[in-house]
Amino acid sequence: MPNTQQPCSAAGCVAPAVYRTRTKPAYCLHHVDDIFRRGGLEPIGTFGKPDKMRRCRCLTCDVEADYRMVTVEERTHLRATTCDACRWRAWAEMARATAGAYANTTPNDLDAVAKFASDHSFLYLGPLTDPSLPDDPHLTECEQCGVRSVQRVVDMGFFCGCTKSRTRTAPPGKKLFKDSGSTALDWWAEDNDPVLLATATMKANREAGWVCPEGHRFTAPIRTMSETPGCGECADERRLADMVLIQAIAHLTISQVPELAESWDDPGHDPAEVMVLEDRPLVGNGFRWKCPAGHHPRLSISRWYLSGCDHCAAAKTRSSKAGVVQLExxxxxxxxxxxxxxxxxxxxxxxxxxxxxxxxxxxxxxxxxxxxxxxxxxxxxxxxxxxNSFAWNYPALAEEWADTNPATPFHVLPTGRMSFTPEWVCAENPAHRWSAPLASRVAGAGCPECRLSGKSKMEALYLNAAAAIFGEALSGRAVRHAAFKRRGSWTVDILVGDVAIEYDGSYWHAGKVTLDTDKSLDLLAAGLRVIRLREHPLPPLQISDPSYAEFTVYASAPDPSGVMQQVAARIEASEVSRQ
Known part of the structure; x- marks a missing residue:
């Protein structure tokens, strides 16, 4: 939604910016389009944010692809070619000229290129040169997010950026540390933030406080403690104790240390001649030993003396994990x-x-x-x-995913780029359909027809009256149209067919004559009929259009049914005049 309190940053422009910023410039839609045109691109698609993709057509080669406004600004500032098709064609020609007689001029097998693109989740739209030679660009569209891009064959091998995007907060389905059963839970310090324990996953990199069984306090990432907890101070004490043990027998031979002599099984070395100080033979990675379980590992003297058989240790670790599923x-x-x-x-x-x-x-x-x-x-x-798709993380919301969407909820991530705004079908009333981004649904936004939050009591009364008279009335429906001048989209209070009914409360709409006028003119330009219910004493809007009408309503004496009957008569009269 545009920030009506933030003016466009272009010099002399007082129009509101179409996106919010804190420190960087923000522009109205007119100057946003100018930025793309200065970069040699004609905007086609709807503008979202500076870092979101927008469909554009190159003014030089007519190739249509998606670009971010921030990328266009950066390339224009560097005086670089903005259009990827023009840029990669020039690069390929330069590469072949540099290679000279060694350049590969064998035409591409387009069927093979199309298969390669499909194998990497791209819809192949065709070559951008004729003939298509190695290193020449091709037009593709991501099957997951729908972003259209110009790529060389080698670029397709890296997949689309949306395919690799996995950065997000811990979603449902991730195993939380508090539910892991890890022995590190016994080490959890009581003064840690309770929110941290409630939200951290097994692989969280966040630092936490710990107290080992010996009473040592320290901090460490949850990720490093969740599987095998360890205390650095205890480890230092063990290393010191181990060093003392080895030094005590370092001057002796293997045969003089009963624990070593009993397990010695290295026929190539005489235990009476091998000093403990030697630790390793001149050839090989260690001496041969025999444990009571029948294993014959090759280990250094100190490793065997201090830790014993590594095969038995591994078996003990495996048994401790028996019955625990280790896969995601x-x-x-x-x-x-x-x-x-x-x-x-x-x-x-x-x-x-x-x-x-x-x-x-x-x-x-x-x-x-x-x-x-x-x-x-x-x-x-x-x-x-x-x-980690949207459907896996939010199965209840995925049930409201409309079949008309170009991808299933298992194809999209809860966060990341998307080329379309998903459509939803209300689980309570399938007749209610609306469009909303994933972020708003994850944040808790529900069906605009069913929810009561965001609607005034008066608006709800007039909505119910409209539904009773017209049979169906939609509430809070977002409308987008290329003819809009002030905003990219408007939210209509009540929508009946092609009639937009706006309820203007005297408190909230006081001093908003310009905004209400601009909204009405945009809706009229989009082909909608507009009826505004303006509470007394709001002044009338100076709009002269046969598809526009106003009715004065009174907050102290509401008459939703009577007013909606007048609205119905006005709609019927306008339909007769159209015929």
Whole structure:
């Protein structure tokens, strides 16, 4: 929503800026468009924010692609070519000229390029040169976010930025540290912020206070403590004690130390001649030992004396994790039943192929857990759905995702770039449909027709009266149109077909004659009929248009039904005059 209190930063312009800033300049839509045109681009799509993509057409080559305003400003300032198509074509020609006789001029196999683009989640729209040679640019569109971009084949291999974006606060589905069962919970300091314990995940990098069983206090990231807690002061004390133990027997031979002599199993060395001080043989990584369990590890003398058999230690660690699923919850939820290995024994770094089945789409495929964690992390590599998607994190909101959206809620992340504003279908009343960005839904925004917050008591009364007379009346519906001059979009109080009904309370609309006039003119320019219900003593708006009407209403004596009957008669009369 534009900040009506912040004027455009362009010299001499008093129009309101179409976005908010704190320290950087902000511009009205007219001057925003000028910035794109100075960069050689004609804006086509709707402007959102300076760092959001906007569809533009190059004034030189007519190629349509998406650009950010901040990128256009930066390239214009550096006097660089703004259009990626012009820029990469010039770069490819220069590269071939530099290579001379060694330049590769074999035409591209466009079918292979299209397949490569598809394999990396891009819709291939075609080459931008004829013939298309190596290093020449191509036009693509991301299948996930819909951003249209100019890329070389090598650029497609890095996927779209939206595919790799995983930065967000801890969403539902992430395992919280407080629920992990980690032994580090016993070390949690009582003076830590309770909010930190309530929100931190197992992999949080945030610092916290800890108290070890010996009473040592220290701070460390939750991530480093969650799996294997450790105290640095205790570790220093253990190293010092170990050093004392080794120094006490350093002057002796292996045969003179009973604990070492009993487990010695290295036929290549005489234990009566090997000094403990030697620690390692001249050849090899360690001496051969035998533990009671029958293992024969090769370790240094100090390692064996202080820690014992590393095979037994590893088995003890594995047994401590028995029955605990180590994979991410969403990945573990896809582990197929036909696998011979129990899920609890599968580690995230395993390279052994396993079978997976997505319970949503039903596709099955084979891949190792290590491959599953490689970027980009697909939920289903066939459908190109994402892990940590909006649907996984917010399943209740995903149920209201409209089928008309160009992607499913499993294809988009809760945060990141999107080329479209999703449409929603109210779970309470499927007749209610509206558009809203993901951020607003995550923040708690619901169906504008059903919610009461944000509506005055009077507005709610007139909305109910309109629904009773017209059969259906929409509330709080955002309207966007290219004809709008003051704002990119307006929120209409009550929408009945192509009739916008605005309720102007005398308190909130006092002194807003200019704003109310501009909104009415924008809605009229978009082809809507406008009726304003203005509370006494608000002055009438000076608008002369056959599709515009005003009715005076009184807060002290509201008559929603009577007023809406007058509105219905006015609408019927305007429809007759149109015929």
């Amino acid at each position: 919850p969403e990945i573990a939820n896809q582990y197929a039943e036909n696998n011979s290995t129990p899920l609890e024994k599968v580690t995230p770094g395993s390279a052994r192929p396993r079978w997976w089945k997505d319970p949503v789409c039903g596709h099955e495929w084979e891949a190792s857990p290590r491959e599953r964690m490689q970027q980009p992390v697909w939920r289903c590599p066939i459908c190109r759905t994402r892990t």
